[in-house]
Amino acid sequence: RDVQVVQRTGSTNSDLVALATEGKADEGVVLIAEEQDAGRGRLDRQWTAPARSGLFFSVLLKPTQVPVERWGWLPLLTGVAIATGLSRAVGVDTALKWPNDVLVTVGDEERKAGGILAERAGTDAVVVGIGINVTLREDELPVPGAGSLALAGAVSTDRDTVLRAVLRSLEQWYERWRGAGGDPAASGLQETYAAGCATLGRSVRAELPGGRSITGEAVAVDGDGRLVVATGDGVQEPVGAGDVVHLR
Ligand code: BTN
Numbered sequence: 001r002d003v004q005v006v007q008r009t010g011s012t013n014s015d016l017v018a019l020a021t022e023g024k025a026d027e028g029v030v031l032i033a034e035e036q037d038a039g040r041g042r043l044d045r046q047w048t049a050p051a052r053s054g055l056f057f058s059v060l061l062k063p064t065q066v067p068v069e070r071w072g073w074l075p076l077l078t079g080v081a082i083a084t085g086l087s088r089a090v091g092v093d094t095a096l097k098w099p100n101d102v103l104v105t106v107g108d109e110e111r112k113a114g115g116i117l118a119e120r121a122g123t124d125a126v127v128v129g130i131g132i133n134v135t136l137r138e139d140e141l142p143v144p145g146a147g148s149l150a151l152a153g154a155v156s157t158d159r160d161t162v163l164r165a166v167l168r169s170l171e172q173w174y175e176r177w178r179g180a181g182g183d184p185a186a187s188g189l190q191e192t193y194a195a196g197c198a199t200l201g202r203s204v205r206a207e208l209p210g211g212r213s214i215t216g217e218a219v220a221v222d223g224d225g226r227l228v229v230a231t232g233d234g235v236q237e238p239v240g241a242g243d244v245v246h247l248r
Pocket residue numbers: 010011012013014038039040041042043045047055056057058101114115116117129130131132
């Protein structure tokens with residue numbers, strides 16, 4: 001694998017998007033930073049973490065054999081890969097909050113220990129950025145209420161071990177999905193995502209991009225990776241973007 005390590009940068013996603021757009025990075029390139037000063041999250045949020053306290057990396061994917069409508073599965077696929085990798089390598093069970101927060105259990109609370117940011121890089125590529133809080137103790141958390149693998153009882157907090165495990169399962173899931181032409185059902189991805197998703201079956205509020213919000217029960221993730229919310233009277237609304245709050 002082509003893994004490029006930098007000591008410090010603003011955002012590995014911004015760097016890899018730029019390289020890919022200039023044609024200077026091939027599929028499968030991984031860019032990882034020991035320290036990230038301007039990490040970005042979904043919905044214009046920031047991703048902050050002290051140097052070497054976690055993993056901050058981006059992977060370049062070019063799923064050209066997959067119809068573009070199905071690329072929406074990439075962040076969900078990445079969530080499944082993180083869940084698989086963490087459970088195998090460090091014995092931490094995670095739950096996925098749609099679309100792509102990685103939750104761990106600390107005491108009796110569900111807390112966010114990881115996040116995924118997928119961004120298009122030109123017409124033929126997607127950069128998938130992954131942030132995982134690894135070693136952080138309670139007093140080191142950048143955001144109150146966040147979690148980390150250490151707080152969730154990981155058997156190891158060696159960042160290299162975690163990175164390898166996540167990359168291995170990402171490669172496996174990606175090949176499987178791509179081999180199935182991006183079909184989420186045929187590749188088993190849809191079922192595995194649903195099984196690991198903490199949002200399904202919950203009562204949620206979805207804050208949609210235009211400012212409107214809907215409340216209801218999250219009942220499914222559809223073929224395009226959208227969360228289907230049943231708002232009552234048989235109305236089901238697919239949500240493709242926005243923020244979801246678990247109500248109970
Ligand atoms: C989110 O939770 O909204 C997504 C967070 C994604 C953070 C990672 S860290 C590595 C990569 N580079 C970035 O600037 N962001 C992603």
